[in-house]
Amino acid sequence: MEPEAKEPASAHRWRRTSPVAVVFYVLKFARHMVTDGLPAVAPAVAVFATADGWMKTAGIGALSALALIGAVGAILSYLRFRFRFEGQQLLVRRGVIKREQLNVDFDRIQDVAIDEPFYARPFGLAMLKLDTAGSAGKEITLPGIPLANARAMRNEIISVATRQPMPETVDAEEPSDHLLTRSNADIARYGLTANGLLWVAIVFGAFVSAVDDDQWLGPAVNWLTSALNLDGVTSAIVRLGAPGAVLLVLLGLLVAGLLLSLFSILGALWKYADYRLSVDGNTYHRRSGLVSKQEQTLKRAKIQAAVWRQNVVAYWLSRINLQLRLVSAGEAANAQGMPIGQPVFLVPALTDDEAHDMSAEFLPELDTRSLQLSQINRRRYMSRNITLAWMPFIAAASFAAYFLNPLAAPAVFLAGLALATGCVYLRWKRYGYGTVNAYGCLREGFFGYKTTLFPLRKLQRADLRQSPSQRRAGLANLTVHLASHSITMPYMDLNEARRFADLALHQAESSEEGWF
Template structure:
């Protein structure tokens, strides 16, 4: 049995952290200096020695930087704060109050798993990314430190028991678990267009090299097979897009399975609501474990596409406070469950918003003005096609094209208008939008940072306005509401914020 770790003395990372830092420093060096290396490479044989010297200098700088970074990085806990000292030429001292920690992310790649260590990322919403990254800590030390940082440990004399080790299957208070069949559905429902575009772009970029390789291989093919290939070339040309699409789908499926392998979501229960936390573990090659206290959740979003609706699941995003709010797109710790269906959705909704609904729900929909404005804008956007058809094929074809554009934009605007609505119980708001790609955003008004009322002169004359609820991790927008309704909702939300006496993060 291992004693409880207190971290009251300055300490360094595990020795393996030096190796990880060398790789991290090498990656950063290559990203910043790769144009120089490319220039040296294409100078020719006469300048080959300079190229070799440049690589040697880069290796030396990488090694020295990693060693100095490792030696001068220490951390310890003192007086409910995490104290960190780091820096090579400029020494930095960072003090992180424990009550400001929003989420702690533990990850373990293959190298770390081999040496039984893991990395730790700490998010306090003080910047767009993680404020602190510890590259290598022993497994027990990492989870003990995470429990101390989030002040939700259930520590006994037997050690830390709040985090199951890799391979454990019995998880208490399990909320969601994805099997292999669900992971395959997640991969099939991904956006494959980006991967197809990347493949086509790569072929166009390296088409010169590809034609040279094809020419060399073609010279080695016997004449009899050349005749067969020439006869089949139209079929190969037709099948090539299908092959590219199939490979893209296969990559998406494999990526989803590897990333979300053995995904488990569970809740650490406690009588004290401030100590309840949502846990997520996943990953085959890179094991990840994330913990977010439930009372620090600021914003929750469910989203799905047409394909995901056929499979019967949504993708759930849970966000704690982050610098930049919704505009923060990188670096911060994000908890995402790629597939949740009805029962887990209702359970998670009850955990994050335990008082929902407090009263009878009131439904709000945008005014008809929103539909007409959407239809008019989309019709004007597509009308140049009708003018082009009139110029080239005559006014009959032009009018037909204009009617087709108007009918299509009418359908699009009507579906958009029907898919936008919201419900509120006087403390929470749940905003739905979209018809092909649907999203549902839910926030608690007691955690709002600002309520924005927007109305231009034309909207004022029409009696419509927009409301935007800003939280520390995202926004919820109610567009095209009646002015009186928007003002009432704004005042009610502000009253909830002012009357709330508990913690908001």
């Protein structure tokens, strides 16, 4: 990020991308305007759209000015963007207003992806996307280079980073050994399970802490709700009376649910249709996409953990989504206040057997079938958490007794206790830990589950925590920090927690192989 710091001797070797890149910059500008600018200018747009006369003219003028800025900016971005390879470094100069030069060492690149956007495919062009280690938001995109070149560059970067020469065959159209395909029906199932999390979020909003990586759903839902004309609905409710209103609301929920599922499936298909996973030595390639094709590449050594995710919908469909987690963010990203990304390589909608087999593929010699998980202390975990979960019900019961009927209080108390106990029991039952070969396994969940499988040697840090009551009972919370994410196993037997930590630390410190 030092502008013009290193003036190269042979600047004539700086290369430009194809002019098709202009489309990329225009789309980027448009997306930027819609996601960041739209909420701010939406009221103004609404005023312009309904007004007429000079206001309308001004609105159209402003819009066309904006379009002009976008177009000029895109052309300038294209002209300013130059790149060259120097030894084992990629040098990039870019920026219209703020110019910067980036020097990226190949061995710092942790993810290389090739996108073939629909507007570039007719020209045989692709985008090379580079993700540097531990710096979310510092992805570098080379837009508009020939697909064959993109693949060659990717292979070179990977061979440097792994210090292993790539076999020559990878330049061919079919790069490597076929490992797994997903039919579009499988991908549709994945779409449903991605939506399942949203369903759970709607019903049990307070209990769910994490929503999956389907951010594209949010804007779609917003658009949908604003597009529906709610006046008609209210007048219909008035005409139909109470029973009709209930029916209408149920119908509305059903339609909304179906629409959400549809969006979810379409979104999943857009990204993962014709999913094809292949392996080449230690390198995995995913190629998928409905209109635009994506190629994602992953080196086995970069995998920090494999996470099995199965939510309620996935459970009904007997499918498991396997996420391979990479380094999520380093201190460099944090120092710059960048949002922490979660680089994930997804293997969607696996059956039980496939999940076992694929896990053994990504994490060699991991025998998930023979994995036995131990459970955490039930009595202590439940007694503490039921107390916490019951609190709102005690408040609700007092409220009911005061405002409605004193007799309602015991009923609310008991219902609350039952519900709290049920929820805490489910949560307790999902917790599990175990080790097999040189791997650790930590499971948590509520209705579904999330199981993290990781090579013990990839541990970054181990924390043991004990509250006073846990000290008396001989229990401890163990937190395992990986470079991808951290997992806490609460209320473990102290000796078991120590044993787990000792084993992981021993592996981390004695292993001949690095973690990265």
